[in-house]
Amino acid sequence: MLAGGLVTSNNAGLSVPDWPTTQGSLWKIPPMIGGVKYEHGHRMIAEFLGLLTIVVAIWTWFVDKRRWMRVLTCGAVLGVIFQGVLGGLTVLKLLPPAISTAHAVVGQTMFCVLAAIAVFTGKSWLQEPIERIVPQESRPLIRHLWTLLGFLYLQLILGAAFRHVWTKLGPVGAERWPAKKIIHMFLYPHILNALIVAGLIIYVGMWVLTRYRKMPQLRRPAHLLTILLVLQLMLGFAAYITRVVYGVNELQPTFGLVATTVSHIGIGALILAFTIILLIQVYRHSAGADRVTTA
Amino acid sequence: MKFIYLSFASLVVGLLLGCSKAPTPSAQPGAPAPVPISVDKATAGSVAGIVSFKGTAPKFPLLDMTSDPGCPKKPEPADVVMVKDGKLANVFVYIKEGLPRGTFAPSNAPVVLTQKGCRYSPHIIGIMAGQPLTILNQDTADHNIHSMSSGNVPFNESQMPTDKPITKIFKYPEMKVLLECNQHQWMRAYVNVMSHPYFAVSAADGSFSIPDLPPGEYTLAAVHEKFGEQMMRIKVGARENVKADFGFAAGN
Ligand code: HEM
Numbered sequence: 001m002l003a004g005g006l007v008t009s010n011n012a013g014l015s016v017p018d019w020p021t022t023q024g025s026l027w028k029i030p031p032m033i034g035g036v037k038y039e040h041g042h043r044m045i046a047e048f049l050g051l052l053t054i055v056v057a058i059w060t061w062f063v064d065k066r067r068w069m070r071v072l073t074c075g076a077v078l079g080v081i082f083q084g085v086l087g088g089l090t091v092l093k094l095l096p097p098a099i100s101t102a103h104a105v106v107g108q109t110m111f112c113v114l115a116a117i118a119v120f121t122g123k124s125w126l127q128e129p130i131e132r133i134v135p136q137e138s139r140p141l142i143r144h145l146w147t148l149l150g151f152l153y154l155q156l157i158l159g160a161a162f163r164h165v166w167t168k169l170g171p172v173g174a175e176r177w178p179a180k181k182i183i184h185m186f187l188y189p190h191i192l193n194a195l196i197v198a199g200l201i202i203y204v205g206m207w208v209l210t211r212y213r214k215m216p217q218l219r220r221p222a223h224l225l226t227i228l229l230v231l232q233l234m235l236g237f238a239a240y241i242t243r244v245v246y247g248v249n250e251l252q253p254t255f256g257l258v259a260t261t262v263s264h265i266g267i268g269a270l271i272l273a274f275t276i277i278l279l280i281q282v283y284r285h286s287a288g289a290d291r292v293t294t295a
Numbered sequence: 296m297k298f299i300y301l302s303f304a305s306l307v308v309g310l311l312l313g314c315s316k317a318p319t320p321s322a323q324p325g326a327p328a329p330v331p332i333s334v335d336k337a338t339a340g341s342v343a344g345i346v347s348f349k350g351t352a353p354k355f356p357l358l359d360m361t362s363d364p365g366c367p368k369k370p371e372p373a374d375v376v377m378v379k380d381g382k383l384a385n386v387f388v389y390i391k392e393g394l395p396r397g398t399f400a401p402s403n404a405p406v407v408l409t410q411k412g413c414r415y416s417p418h419i420i421g422i423m424a425g426q427p428l429t430i431l432n433q434d435t436a437d438h439n440i441h442s443m444s445s446g447n448v449p450f451n452e453s454q455m456p457t458d459k460p461i462t463k464i465f466k467y468p469e470m471k472v473l474l475e476c477n478q479h480q481w482m483r484a485y486v487n488v489m490s491h492p493y494f495a496v497s498a499a500d501g502s503f504s505i506p507d508l509p510p511g512e513y514t515l516a517a518v519h520e521k522f523g524e525q526m527m528r529i530k531v532g533a534r535e536n537v538k539a540d541f542g543f544a545a546g547n
């Protein structure tokens with residue numbers, strides 16, 4: 001995720017024009033300098049990640065008796081491959097913002113799927129929860145979490161769209177879209193939607209932290225979500241300053257710009273992942289929820 | 296609730312798809328059948344002048360090129376705003392209106408863009424639609440040349456120091472096509488693809504000159520990448536050398 005963010009923030013997305021080859025070769029590693037360092041580094045990390053995902057899937061196939069886990073890990077492999085092809089397409093199609101944005105959104109989704117796999121294979125998953133939530137309480141909580149997830153995706157799409165339209169068609173790109181238009185279309189909605197996301201995280205977080213303190217598997221993600229939210233709001237403002245206020249006239253991405261935008265993306269991905277983990281855990285801890293069973 | 300955000304999200308995706316449509320080369324609807332124009336050099340005039348700059352030019356931080364050992368080690372000034380003794384370089388001056396209807400045959404002589412010292416030279420390029428653009432790499436560094444054209448077919452190619460020159464042809468007129476190198480983000484050049492040969496780029500002393508102009512009344516435009524475009528009306532008589540000076544100022 002971070003390596004991908006570095007590619008965009010450094011505007012290095014097209015430093016290696018070909019794919020699936022790299023500068024004409026499938027195997028040779030190009031000199032890792034300038035933009036190539038970020039772009040090819042990201043490719044190699046992605047390829048390694050793909051390999052690891054395949055290993056996880058094969059391992060699961062032999063070791064895990066849960067059929068849905070096998071399906072999930074195989075799905076993850078397909079997802080990572082799809083993501084890789086999207087990444088290749090962004091390069092071959094010269095980074096149209098729509099494909100770059102899709103690559104950003106699917107990338108975060110794959111991160112969440114892998115996080116979920118980690119939860120499903122963790123030690124605590126194999127023990128029955130000691131306490132359970134009554135359905136009257138879990139149902140509205142689950143509804144709120146799904147709503148939060150929806151708004152988080154919207155937040156991600158708006159943020160990625162802003163970032164990619166701004167850097168490709170905006171003031172630091174081809175200058176085909178005026179800065180004002182991009183800000184009005186994507187950034188203001190992103191900031192507005194951040195308020196909704198923040199409200200929901202605080203609401204859900206307080207809910208879990210006050211009523212289910214004794215369930216560590218619920219408490220921990222809820223706790224983390226509230227802390228990450230504060231960080232994310234601050235990083236969002238920092239990214240705004242480095243990107244929109246100072247970044248307009250910069251000919252080279254500054255360290256400040258790269259650091260704030262990349263960490264904003266990283267924390268964004270963590271918020272998405274912990275929301276999904278919390279959702280999974282609430283399902284699991286909800287009494288009568290037989291759909292999520294253990295091995 | 297879910298419906299609301301789903302529809303909003305699909306709206307966003309739709310907008311994005313809409314704005315990244317493949318470029319549609321301008322077909323110029325209603326254009327008259329191409330009539331080749333020949334200009335009588337014996338009666339042609341010209342326009343020349345100086346582009347000056349008032350006030351303090353905006354400062355840009357020096358470029359740090361040390362991310363690539365093939366690039367200069369010392370910081371260098373950016374070429375976005377080049378003012379010297381009150382004169383502004385890299386202003387693209389061209390005839391915007393008033394030329395006789397018809398087509399001008401493009402020159403076969405290529406315009407050369409050189410990558411040297413991890414910079415593009417020249418920074419502002421004027422070229423005719425159909426005229427070849429030859430791109431050379433004289434560095435020990437690798438480059439990629441990414442054209443962010445919307446009216447012509449965009450391209451992105453890498454060029455190693457040992458690679459052959461790359462030749463590209465822009466088929467349709469288009470102003471301010473950005474060429475960038477994604478390995479060295481400071482490398483940016485602009486190509487102005489014209490339908491006629493009456494254009495020039497102001498030199499370091501602010502001077503420009505457009506020769507062989509058929510007599511007539513024209514709108515002459517001067518455009519700078521940061522300071523925008525200015526226009527003036529000029530009248531060129533037979534064998535007349537018209538003087539036309541432009542003045543840009545800080546903060547406009
Ligand atoms: C598992 C595989 C992958 C994941 C999880 C992933 C994830 C990401 C993420 C999170 C970003 C940042 C998006 C943003 O800044 O908004 C990104 C950017 C990028 N990725 Fe990937 N990626 C993967 C595979 C690939 C592959 C195989 C390629 C190339 C062939 C690739 C090429 C790119 C490029 C060029 C960018 C920059 C896009 C731009 O600036 O518009 N990715 N990736």
Ligand code: HEM
Nearest residue numbers: 104156159160163194197233236237239240243261265268
């Ligand atoms: C909970 C709150 C927030 C979340 C979850 C969030 C999430 C994100 C994500 C995921 C991206 C990048 C998407 C990508 O390209 O991969 C992004 C981009 C961005 N966000 Fe946020 N964001 C939040 C709040 C804010 C706030 C409050 C601001 C500003 C005041 C802000 C300003 C920005 C900016 C400027 C970018 C673009 C960065 C760039 O151009 O590189 N965000 N946000």
